[in-house]
Amino acid sequence: MYRSHPVSDLFTSPPGTPVTIAGWVQTIRDHGGLLFIELRDRSGRIQCVVDAKDNRLLEEAAKTLRDEWVISLHGTVGMRPEGTVNASVAGGDREVRVTQLTILNSAKTPPFPVGTSEEVSESLRLTYRYLDMRSPRLLEALRFRSELTALIRNHMTACQFWEIETPLLTRSTPEGARDFLVPSRLEKGSFYALPQSPQLFKQLLMVGGLERYFQIARCFRDEDLRADRQPEFTQVDIEASFLTRDKFLGIIEELFCDIFQKFRGETLSRPFMRLTYDEAMNRYGSDKPDLRYDLPIVDLTDLARNTQFSVFTSAVAAEEGTVRGIRYPGGAALSRKEIEDLTAWAMGQGAKGLAWIKSETGGLASPILKFIPEEVQKGVKERLEAQPGDLLLFIADTRKTALRILGALRQHVAERAGLIDRAKTSLFWVVDFPLLEWNPDEKRYEAIHHPFTAPHPDDLGILSETPEKTRSLAYDLVLNGTEVGGGSLRNHELELQRRIFDLIGLSEEEATRRFGFLLEALSFGAPPHGGMAIGLDRLAMILLGRDSIREVMAFPKTQKGSCLLTEAPSPVDGGQLKELGIRLS
RNA sequence: GGGGCCGUAGCUCAGCUGGUUAGAGCGCUGGCCUGUCACGCCAGAGGUCGCGGGUUCGAGCCCCGUCGGCCCCGCCA
Numbered sequence: 001m002y003r004s005h006p007v008s009d010l011f012t013s014p015p016g017t018p019v020t021i022a023g024w025v026q027t028i029r030d031h032g033g034l035l036f037i038e039l040r041d042r043s044g045r046i047q048c049v050v051d052a053k054d055n056r057l058l059e060e061a062a063k064t065l066r067d068e069w070v071i072s073l074h075g076t077v078g079m080r081p082e083g084t085v086n087a088s089v090a091g092g093d094r095e096v097r098v099t100q101l102t103i104l105n106s107a108k109t110p111p112f113p114v115g116t117s118e119e120v121s122e123s124l125r126l127t128y129r130y131l132d133m134r135s136p137r138l139l140e141a142l143r144f145r146s147e148l149t150a151l152i153r154n155h156m157t158a159c160q161f162w163e164i165e166t167p168l169l170t171r172s173t174p175e176g177a178r179d180f181l182v183p184s185r186l187e188k189g190s191f192y193a194l195p196q197s198p199q200l201f202k203q204l205l206m207v208g209g210l211e212r213y214f215q216i217a218r219c220f221r222d223e224d225l226r227a228d229r230q231p232e233f234t235q236v237d238i239e240a241s242f243l244t245r246d247k248f249l250g251i252i253e254e255l256f257c258d259i260f261q262k263f264r265g266e267t268l269s270r271p272f273m274r275l276t277y278d279e280a281m282n283r284y285g286s287d288k289p290d291l292r293y294d295l296p297i298v299d300l301t302d303l304a305r306n307t308q309f310s311v312f313t314s315a316v317a318a319e320e321g322t323v324r325g326i327r328y329p330g331g332a333a334l335s336r337k338e339i340e341d342l343t344a345w346a347m348g349q350g351a352k353g354l355a356w357i358k359s360e361t362g363g364l365a366s367p368i369l370k371f372i373p374e375e376v377q378k379g380v381k382e383r384l385e386a387q388p389g390d391l392l393l394f395i396a397d398t399r400k401t402a403l404r405i406l407g408a409l410r411q412h413v414a415e416r417a418g419l420i421d422r423a424k425t426s427l428f429w430v431v432d433f434p435l436l437e438w439n440p441d442e443k444r445y446e447a448i449h450h451p452f453t454a455p456h457p458d459d460l461g462i463l464s465e466t467p468e469k470t471r472s473l474a475y476d477l478v479l480n481g482t483e484v485g486g487g488s489l490r491n492h493e494l495e496l497q498r499r500i501f502d503l504i505g506l507s508e509e510e511a512t513r514r515f516g517f518l519l520e521a522l523s524f525g526a527p528p529h530g531g532m533a534i535g536l537d538r539l540a541m542i543l544l545g546r547d548s549i550r551e552v553m554a555f556p557k558t559q560k561g562s563c564l565l566t567e568a569p570s571p572v573d574g575g576q577l578k579e580l581g582i583r584l585s
Numbered sequence: 586g587g588g589g590c591c592g593u594a595g596c597u598c599a600g601c602u603g604g605u606u607a608g609a610g611c612g613c614u615g616g617c618c619u620g621u622c623a624c625g626c627c628a629g630a631g632g633u634c635g636c637g638g639g640u641u642c643g644a645g646c647c648c649c650g651u652c653g654g655c656c657c658c659g660c661c662a
Contacts, residue, residue, distance in 0.1 A: 027622085034619035047622070067612090084620050092622080109613060112596050116623090118611085120596065123654045176662040196662085223661040224586095348588085348658085450662040548655095558654065 002072050002104070008043035011091035013077045019096060021046070022072040022104065024134065025065050026115055035062045037098070039073060040115060042139055045089070047080075048073055048096040061101055068107035068114055068131075074100035122550070126564040129555055141552045145540045148263065149216060152236055152536075155258050159251060161212040161238065166201035168194055168218070173514060175451060178222035180231070188581030194220035194232075197533055199450065200518055202239040203490055206529040207521045214238045216536065225559045227548045228482070228538055232557075238487070239531030245473055245489055246271075248530055249429060252477065252485070256427065263543055266425060273428035277471075280430050285407020287433070290481025291426040293419040297406045300325050303379045304396065309371035311355065315396030323396045326406050327384050328413045331391025332358040332365075339391075345412065346395070351405045355394040359386040411481065422545070427479050432456065435463075435472035436503060444505035449474040451500055452518075453488040454530070467503050473530065484539050487532025494522040 003022040010019060023041035033052040038045050052059035065071065075098040086092030111128055112120040115135050125132040132138055157163065172179045172193035179193035195201075197219045205213045217237040225231065240248060253270050260266045280287050283296045304312035304323035315321045328334075334342070343354040357366035357380070364377055372380075384392055393409060395402045414420055435455050436445040445467050447453060455463055456471035463470050474488035491497040497519065501511040512519065540552040550556035557563050577584070 029621050029624050030618085031621065031624075032618040034621080036621055036624085038622075049620085051619075053619080081620070084622090086622055089622080109595075113612075118597070121592090121654075124596080126654090173662095177660085199662090221661060224659080226661090227656070229661070350658090447662055453662090559656085560653085562653095564654090 006043040007039065007041045007046045008090070010046050010077050010094065010096065011044070013094075015077055015079050015094070017077045018074075019077055020072060020074045021048075021096065023070070024107075024114075025067055025069045025071060027067060028062075028065055030063065033059065035059060036095075037062060037065065037071075037073070039071070039096075040134070042143075044091065046091050046094075046096055047086075048075065048098050050098045050101070054097075055099070058098065058101060061103075062098075065103070066107065066109070068110055069103060070105040070107070072102040072104055073098050123558070123564060126550075126556070126558065129565050133554070138551075141540070141544055141546065142554060144263075144544055145536075145552055148259070148540055148543070149536070151259060151262055152255065153216065155255050156214040156236075156238070159212070159254070161214040161240070162210060163215060164205060164210065164213050165215060166195070166198040166205075166217065170195050170201075173200070175447075175514075180220045180222050183580040183582055185580050196221050197235060198237050199452070200515070202237060202531060203452065203518065203526075203529065204521055206239055206241045206492075207524065207526045209527075211241045211527075213240070213531075217533075225557070225561065228541065230537065230549055230553065230556055231561050233549070234536040236485075236534040236536050237531070238533070239529060241527040241529040243528075243530065245431075245475070245530065248489075248532075249475065252532060252534075256477075259539075259543075260425070260427075264425070268425070268427065272477075274431050275428055276432040277430055277434065278432070281403055281407075285403040285405070285410060286481075287430055288476065288478045288481060288483045289407070290411060290414070290420070291428065292421055292424040292480060293414050295327065295329075295410050295414060295419065297403065297410065298325050298383050300380060300383060300394070303376050303383070306376050307372045309355075309368050311353065312394075312396050318398070320398040320400070321396070322399045322402050323394060324402050324406055325380070325384055325392055325394040326410055326413065327386060328391040328393055329387070329417050329419065330389050331393075331413070331417070332360055332389045334391060342393075346405060346409060349405050349408050350401060351395055352397060355396070357392040357394075359388055359390040359392060361388040425480070427477070430476045430478055431474075432471045433474040433476070434468065435459075435470045435474075435500075436467045438468055442505075445503050447500070447504055448472070449486065449488050451504055451506070452490045452497070453500075454491050454496070455500070463499065463503070475532075477532075477534070479539070479542055482538060482542060483535075484542065485532050485534035487530065489528070489530030492522065492526040492528050494519060494526075497522055 001020055004020045005013070007021055007023060010021070013019065021039060021041070023039045026038040026040040026045055029036040035050040037048040037050065039048050050059050050062040073096060075096045077094055078097050079094050110131050112124055112131070114131050117137070133142070153163065169182060169192040172181065172191065177196050179196065182192040182194065184190045184192060198215060198217050202213055215237045217235050218232055219235050220232050222231060240251070250271065253272050257268045257270065260268050277287055280289055285297050299322065301316055301322045305316050307313060312323050315323060339356060346354040355368055357364050357369065359381065364381065369377065380392065386392055395405050397405070434448055435453060437448050439446045449472060454473045456473055459470040472488060474486065476483050476486040478484070491500060498511070537549045537552055541549050544552060546552060555563065555565060562569065
């Protein structure tokens with residue numbers, strides 16, 4: 001027998017319990033004749049004692065042990081003598097008195113300290129991921145993720161959703177992200193693509209009458225990486241038939257209530273807040289604002305018109321021109337240099353400049369005040385609800401640019417001013433996204449969500465005349481300023497789907513060539529349906545408070561998409577390429 | 586495609602204005618030690634300063650290129 005208990009069970013075992021435990025040697029403290037072996041398994045660590053005066057041979061064997069060797073120990077649980085209790089660790093009040101030691105495997109000296117909190121470069125940890133995994137930090141993340149996945153699976157199954165797998169070898173759909181391609185041997189010159197998401201399949205499942213589907217689905221996108229983006233990642237993919245948008249959102253809300261109850265002990269109130277896209281953009285300059293703090297963006301265009309400040313007046317005179325501002329609580333304390341840095345930061349975001357006014361106990365202060373009439377100053381102060389000690393910041397630009405920069409500035413300011421309460425949860429829906437967006441480069445409309453998204457029924461009348469003003473039935477779920485999920489109701493009527501394809505400049509032949517199978521499916525009695533995809537990795541990352549998605553994946557890739565452990569991607573030998581009919585240029 | 590930060594012993598780092606033999610702590614190896622828990626004490630080994638080129642009497646340090654890691658913009662329906 002290798003073991004009778006996981007280590008953490010011993011923390012509550014009564015003294016005298018005979019136990020066999022197995023794991024890795026965390027450390028050995030050799031006092032010459034008396035040895036302490038700290039044994040680690042995935043559940044925890046326990047101190048084990050070997051005493052030469054009880055068993056000299058055992059003590060000699062124990063002396064040969066080294067860190068990270070794999071051993072099995074037999075002994076009895078005992079309480080530590082008075083004065084030797086370590087209150088700072090779990091199980092620090094007891095120890096295992098060893099009577100038998102089996103060496104299961106030796107180990108080379110690890111390239112970095114294993115299982116400690118010491119910081120080691122991430123690239124080294126990725127190269128030896130299996131060693132890094134032995135640390136509580138990574139074990140906790142992987143255990144949490146497993147429990148999260150289990151809860152989602154149980155919840156969805158209990159709600160009558162069926163878990164269905166969809167193909168990983170599928171066809172390329174050039175709309176959207178870049179595909180990873182897989183060459184076909186049987187049909188040389190043709191390629192499969194790895195799915196960016198199971199989007200089309202889940203709609204086909206609805207046409208197939210499955211009514212409620214979900215999947216913990218791996219997705220692949222060949223785009224540049226970020227701290228929260230990997231080339232392969234996991235989505236909780238969901239689709240359902242015969243549900244209105246609000247009914248469907250309710251189902252997702254129940255899932256998130258379950259998640260927050262179990263993992264945060266937090267009871268979320270339903271329904272979740274619904275923010276329209278327009279509200280989110282106008283008030284917070286982002287379609288995924290962090291509402292753990294408010295700090296709204298304020299429109300000052302009408303006031304700016306009545307100044308002699310040419311930056312403002314010329315911006316306002318331009319098409320779509322606007323002046324908007326934001327409060328930086330406590331920002332009046334910033335030095336000239338700090339304000340310059342802030343300006344440089346804003347310009348890095350694409351701002352042409354950053355106008356500012358300090359709100360002090362004595363009144364306002366700023367180099368631009370001389371261009372601003374008294375009553376306009378008063379209006380600005382009131383509208384921004386400026387308190388003494390605040391710094392007021394202004395961007396004059398087109399509406400779109402001004403909002404985007406102020407949205408970024410809002411986040412930046414909140415971080416700097418320490419306005420973000422980490423204990424808070426901000427979870428809400430953003431709804432009524434626009435359906436389409438004009439792409440000036442390609443001179444055509446593009447789907448904002450994806451081309452299967454249904455237009456808002458109230459806007460069907462304006463779809464043809466002003467496509468860009470048409471709202472859609474798309475929705476995003478935003479958690480603490482991160483989009484954790486998004487979806488939409490789909491076009492289940494063939495004619496409407498054809499109209500959308502037409503609007504995004506997809507000719508009938510092209511639409512048939514790419515999505516003919518879907519269009520045909522829609523013609524065979526597709527039910528009203530819609531769904532959503534939740535980013536499982538991101539959700540786990542946020543719930544654990546980690547700042548990188550790599551922290552919640554067992555084997556993540558680097559920013560250049562390589563796996564330092566397996567050294568993928570790698571060249572392949574000529575024979576393999578020949579078989580596939582591929583010649584490298 | 587673009588911007589920024591980083592690369593010195595197994596690990597984490599220091600290394601001044603370019604100066605002679607590149608250091609520390611931890612780890613490792615050997616020895617001692619019977620209540621430690623970052624055990625302690627003694628001794629020892631350990632370096633392609635990421636790589637290539639250049640400037641210089643002289644480069645870990647300056648310049649150019651390159652490789653790798655991280656963060657960001659673009660990109661990610």
